[in-house]
Every structure is written in C-alpha cells, then in structure tokens.
Amino acid sequence: MNSSFYQSLPTGAEEVRSGITGARRRNPYIKPTLMYPTPPVSEPMCEPADDKHAALIARTDLRFLELPRPFATPHGVELPAFDEYGWEMGESYEAMLEARKPSLATRAAFHGIHHERRYEALALTEFGIQLAMMFNPYVLDFREQYGIYTSAAYWRARARGKRLHRSQMTTIDIVVTYARPPHFELQYHAISVKSREYEPNEKDKRREIKERTLVDERGWTWELMRSNAVPDQEVNNYVFLWTLIRMTSVRQLYEQSRQFARDLITHSTRGSLHSVLERRARGFGISTDMAYRLFASGVSYGFLTLDHSKRLGQELPLALRD
Numbered sequence: 580m581n582s583s584f585y586q587s588l589p590t591g592a593e594e595v596r597s598g599i600t601g602a603r604r605r606n607p608y609i610k611p612t613l614m615y616p617t618p619p620v621s622e623p624m625c626e627p628a629d630d631k632h633a634a635l636i637a638r639t640d641l642r643f644l645e646l647p648r649p650f651a652t653p654h655g656v657e658l659p660a661f662d663e664y665g666w667e668m669g670e671s672y673e674a675m676l677e678a679r680k681p682s683l684a685t686r687a688a689f690h691g692i693h694h695e696r697r698y699e700a701l702a703l704t705e706f707g708i709q710l711a712m713m714f715n716p717y718v719l720d721f722r723e724q725y726g727i728y729t730s731a732a733y734w735r736a737r738a739r740g741k742r743l744h745r746s747q748m749t750t751i752d753i754v755v756t757y758a759r760p761p762h763f764e765l766q767y768h769a770i771s772v773k774s775r776e777y778e779p780n781e782k783d784k785r786r787e788i789k790e791r792t793l794v795d796e797r798g799w800t801w802e803l804m805r806s807n808a809v810p811d812q813e814v815n816n817y818v819f820l821w822t823l824i825r826m827t828s829v830r831q832l833y834e835q836s837r838q839f840a841r842d843l844i845t846h847s848t849r850g851s852l853h854s855v856l857e858r859r860a861r862g863f864g865i866s867t868d869m870a871y872r873l874f875a876s877g878v879s880y881g882f883l884t885l886d887h888s889k890r891l892g893q894e895l896p897l898a899l900r901d
Contacts, residue, residue, distance in 0.1 A: 632788065639791045641800035643755060643768055644711070644808060649900070651881040652716040653763045654833055658756065662767075664797075666725065668756065674699040674724035692821065692829045692879060699723055704806035705752060705772045707814035712755060714817050716881025719765070720756040727751055727769075727793045749793055767799040775807035813887040820891070823875040832876040839863060839873040840882035844899065853893040 658668045666672065673696070688697050689706075692713060700706035705723065712721045726748040736743045753770040771790060779787065787803065794801045842863055848855050852874075853867075860870035877883040885891065889898035 635788070635791050635795060639795050639799070639801040641768055641802055643717075643757075643770065643802060643804075644715075646717050646759070648716075649881060649884045650716050651837075652719070652833075652879075653758055653760075656719060656758050656763055656765075658720055658765075662756075664727075666722065668720055668722070670694045670696045672696065672720075672722050674722070689821070690825050692824050692827065692876075694720065695828070702772075704774050707806060707809045707811075707817075708753065708770065708772050708804060710814060710817040710821065711809040712753065714820060714879045716879070717757045717759065718755055719758060722754045722756075723752065725751045725754040725769075727790075727797075729793070729796075749790060751790065751794075754799075767794075767797070769794045769799055769801045771801070771803045773803060773805050775805050777805055810887070812890055816885060816887055816891040820875040820878055823871045824879075827872050827876070829876045829879060832873060833880060836873050836876040836880055837882050839870070840877035843874070843877075843883065848897045848899065850896070851894045852891065852897045855897050 660668065660671065662668055670691075672694075688699055690696075691698055698709055698713075700709055700723070709721070709723065712718045726745075727750075728743060728748045732747040733743055736747070751769045752772040755768040755770065757766055757768065758764060759766065769790065771787070777783075791801045839859070843855070843859050846859065846862070856870040856874055857867050860867045863870065865873070874883070878885060884900040886898035886900045889896070891897075
C-alpha cells in the first residue's frame with residue numbers, strides 16, 4: 580500500500596519507516612479522549628474576526644512562558660506510554676519529520692536531557708524554543724512535529740479500509756505536556772513557532788483558526804510563539820547548560836539537584852560560576868564536574884532560577900533570581 584499513508588489500528592501503535600522520505604510513520608492508537616479544565620484566558624495574538632473566533636481564542640489562549648516563576652517540577656508525575664490520541668510520549672516518541680541534515684546553519688538535531696531521545700528542530704526558530712521548553716520546570720515532555728487529525732477523518736479512512744493520509748493531519752510544531760497545581764494533572768499546550776519577522780496574512784490566519792479549532796476539540800490550549808519570545812542570550816545560556824548535562828540521565832538527579840540547589844542558595848555566590856561551584860562541590864562532598872551537572876539539572880527542575888539578562892559562563896558571575 581502507498582507509503583504516504585498511515586496504518587490505522589484500533590488496538591495499538593507500531594512504527595513503519597519510509598525508505599523514501601525518512602519520515603516516521605506510526606499508527607495512532609485511539610481511545611476515548613480526556614477532558615481538562617478550561618485554562619485561564621489571556622489577550623489574543625491578533626484581533627478576532629468575529630464573536631465565534633473571539634470565543635475560540637478565549638478558550639484556547641495561553642502564554643506558556645508567562646506561567647508564574649519560580650516553580651519546581653512536581654516529583655513523581657508519570658507519563659503514560661501513549662497519549663489519548665495514540666502518539667507515543669517521552670523517550671518512545673519520534674517526530675513525524677526529521678532534520679535530514681543536522682546543521683546549526685538552518686536546522687538541528689540534539690539529544691534530550693529528561694528523555695533520552697533525539698529532538699528535531701527543522702529551523703533555528705524552533706531550536707531556541709525547544710531548548711527553552713527543555714529547561715522549563717513546568718514541562719514534563721514536549722513533542723515536536725506532532726500530527727493532529729480529526730476523529731471524522733480517522734473513521735472515514737477506517738470505513739474505506741484505507742490508511743489515514745498525511746494530508747488529513749495537521750502538523751503542530753510543538754506540543755507541550757505539563758502539570759500545574761493544585762492537582763498536577765497532565766495538560767497539553769500546542770505551539771506554532773514562527774520567525775521574529777512573521778506577520779500573518781489571510782492564509783496564515785485561516786491556519787491559526789484551524790489549529791485552534793483542532794486543539795479546542797481536545798481541551799488543549801494554543802499559542803503562536805515568535806522565535807524572539809526567547810532572547811538570543813537566553814538561548815545561549817540554555818546551550819551552555821545543555822552542554823553540561825547532555826549525556827546525563829537527569830531524571831535520576833531530582834533529589835540530589837534539590838539538595839544541591841538548597842545548599843548553593845544558602846551560601847555565598849561571589850566570584851565566577853566555576854569558583855562558586857568548586858566551593859559548593861567541596862562543601863557538598865562531590866566532584867566539581869558533578870556540581871556542574873547538579874547545577875544544570877537544578878535549573879531544569881526549577882530549584883534554581885537564572886537571571887537571563889546576564890550571560891552564563893564558567894568565568895562569569897552567577898546571576899540568580901529570587
């Protein structure tokens with residue numbers, strides 16, 4: 580059968596690789612959807628076209644990077660193997676599209692820190708946003724190039740005995756899985772990433788309404804995020820942190836990171852980052868290399884909050900926010 584289609588199976592999900600395009604083909608596992616509480620309303624990105632559009636914006640808008648900080652990642656929240664729409668979560672997930680020739684000139688592929696898998700950034704506009712998600716303590720998981728399809732399209736394909744054509748799916752740049760107090764239930768937020776120069780035309784506005792409508796049917800939220808939502812200096816800080824723990828299983832460091840962060844903020848942070856971590860390593864009874872890893876892990880969990888108006892580096896002062 581044509582390789583540009585997805586096999587639809589009601590009882591599980593498996594992967595089919597296409598030797599032509601290199602894209603991952605997977606079989607959505609369908610089960611009844613879960614409903615989540617309506618998120619708080621924020622101001623819309625653009626003027627609504629009519630009352631129906633305004634209501635759609637009110638139901639789906641969320642500015643993810645404006646969630647209150649400081650905040651520490653809740654401990655012990657488990658991700659299911661699949662979401663309720665059949666896509667894998669955590670380490671098992673593979674993006675629908677690949678950065679075919681990874682290069683920081685135009686696109687990138689990099690290793691995760693909380694989930695040991697390859698992340699695909701098809702453009703540098705996505706790379707900075709993905710790093711910001713990786714070090715955001717609210718984020719339990721994020722999945723790039725996520726396919727959304729309607730139940731009507733799925734069942735039409737099933738009724739014809741056909742696979743679900745990719746043209747019947749809408750690809751979302753990033754879908755974030757997160758949890759907030761007081762109940763820390765899993766919630767989902769879709770992000771459409773655009774360049775800092777992006778100004779939507781009529782076609783773009785129709786696409787926004789389509790994406791908002793699809794996520795609204797799932798009880799999710801949606802956001803258009805320009806690449807400059809995360810300033811270049813902040814991205815560089817995340818790159819520095821990522822280099823410290825890119826080959827570390829951060830999920831095993833939660834409690835150590837919490838204790839190390841508590842120790843660090845109750846002692847002097849004078850001098851360079853290296854001298855601070857060297858002193859705390861001696862006081863904590865660990866190697867300096869381990870102190871660097873616990874520092875970066877502590878930032879990713881929210882035990883430490885950096886002041887990103889200052890550049891982060893080994894020989895630079897450490898700037899923390901209260």
